[in-house]
Amino acid sequence: MAVEQSGGLGLGPVSRVGMAPQPMSRESIEKKPRTRDADKIVASVCPYCAVGCSQLVYVKDRKIIDIEGNPESPINEGTLCPKGASTYGYLVNPNRLTTVRYRAPHSDHWEDRPLEWALDRIAQRIKETRDATFIEHTPEGKVANQTTAIATLGGATMDIEENYLIKKLFSGGLGIVSIENQARI
């Protein structure tokens, strides 16, 4: 929309939509969608249902400023349902976890812990439990090479690559059999 000053006619600002200049308030002229100043626009996929609507993520100063439907997608043609339109609030939210929370056995409170510490400790716990419970054979002498004492359960908003690596590490690497997903539930 072209906006220009009306010169000496005293009409204030006008817009050049249609055949004749239209009067327009200064507020209207100064208003603009916040997405217009985005540094970059990144294509994403809605994390809710499985229709697979494409989203555009608007980023400014390394922060998400808005998420909208992607008009180029043949699935949603720029639209999003109310749930998909709330993706912004799901990602940009003061209630999100930003530190590792740790609760010691029998403790009544969370403690913040460094990420590296937590990863070391979890790896240690996995190893201890696995070593104590791994069976090479069943009581009948059949080859088993597994442990049933550790289980994993994943949600279905995880990436294919993540699922692949979970199966590879925990099943193929460690011999854990109970690897499950929301897809079963």
Added chain:
Amino acid sequence: MGSNMAENHPVGFRWPMKAKERGATIIHVDPRFSRTSAAANLYVPIRSGSDIAFLGGLINYVLSRELWFREYVLAYTNASSIISDDYVDAEDNGGVFSGYDPQSRSYDNASWAYAGPPQEAAEDASAHSGHGMEGTSPAKHEPARDETLQHPRCVYQILKRHYARYTPDMVAQVCGTPQELFLQVADVLVKNSGRERTSAICYAVGWTQQSYGAQIIRAAGILQLLLGNMGRPGGGIMALRGHASIQGSTDVPTLFDLLPGYLPHPAVFKGDDTLEKYTRESAVRGGYWSNLPKFIVSLLKAWYGDAATKDNEYGYQWVPKLTGDHSHVSTSAAMADGEVKGFIVFGQNPANGSPHAGLQRIALTKLDWLVAVDLYETETAAFWYGAPEGWKPADIKTEVFLLPTAGPAEKDGTFTNTQRLLQFHDKAIDPPGDARSDLWLVYQLGRRLKDLYRDSKRPQDQGLLPPLTQFVATLNLRF
């Protein structure tokens, strides 16, 4: 059927609505009148749990009135194949099919195989039945066929006899559906079957969350095959998946009974103690699954890299062997019995969302350690102080780690949506604070575990040492 698509997949529902504008008939069969019903041409009420009777009625309608798509059925289905002498239908066997074991309350389906040499028939039946193999299970020998469909034991005649009881009267009684409405549905489906027409059936958790959901889908499969609606544009049976990548996590999969790509998971009870036995058990002659021996070796090479050699069965022994049902529900019961010591939960909330959430919470108290990975603190992570049972934290021994993770716009990756379209999502920004993607976290745990086991000489620890890092590196993802 069994879906409220208008409200739960609203953007997807635009397309049935567009089809309706162009003359398609939308039928909604559901116990509840919802927005989907309001938008449909025809709302058909049905009693909860009576889906099989409804579909059975449609199957009987097309079979008994000879309204099925003859050319299609003869060319693309096993209607003419002849089934073993040993098969006995439920009608002639006191309400159960042949092979029923009342003790285990399960079927040995050996007698359901195609007629042929008895030994081979038995082998067919014992073949693996993973998610993907079930239903395809091609015969090891070419089954005898009767193209005239007159043989009393051909699939067509067996179906016809079995479904004869599903009369419109019976459907009306069992489903509570007015008979004229049921007949209207049957008429629409038949009118849209043929060379120029197709119909699709869409379902959601209204089917799958019944204990015999797979049987409902199979009944729909029979109907769609009889009408020539499978493998043709506009036809098919569509699962309306509820989450962004339910399909992807099923294909890859993080399910206990499958390896990636629908390969059956090796199991002690299937006698899979060597790679050779596993491939012999699972191999079939003809069709896609005859390549199974190649698929499994490819997978093992992808997992174990150079450590997978012919001499060590390509690392097959590092793949654990199942010893039972390790599904989520069974594992939760084992956890409540104290048999599971450690539990890792990625973006999932069993204390709130799994069947029998009360048992799930009790199960969590029996763990030695719990790792919850999420964007927010969930009921699962908070069970030790926030459970409605009001437990005292001092009484709960479980060590709990709650790791912050990344959302989809904070990492590269792919989802497979409900129509099996694989879509990439790009990383827009870094996740906040110490939050990391699940991929990063699993990769870092893998690295640490490799370090912990580096000096081990035990054979069961060697599967971890091959190139876990390679996988992530070659993907070239920003995670």
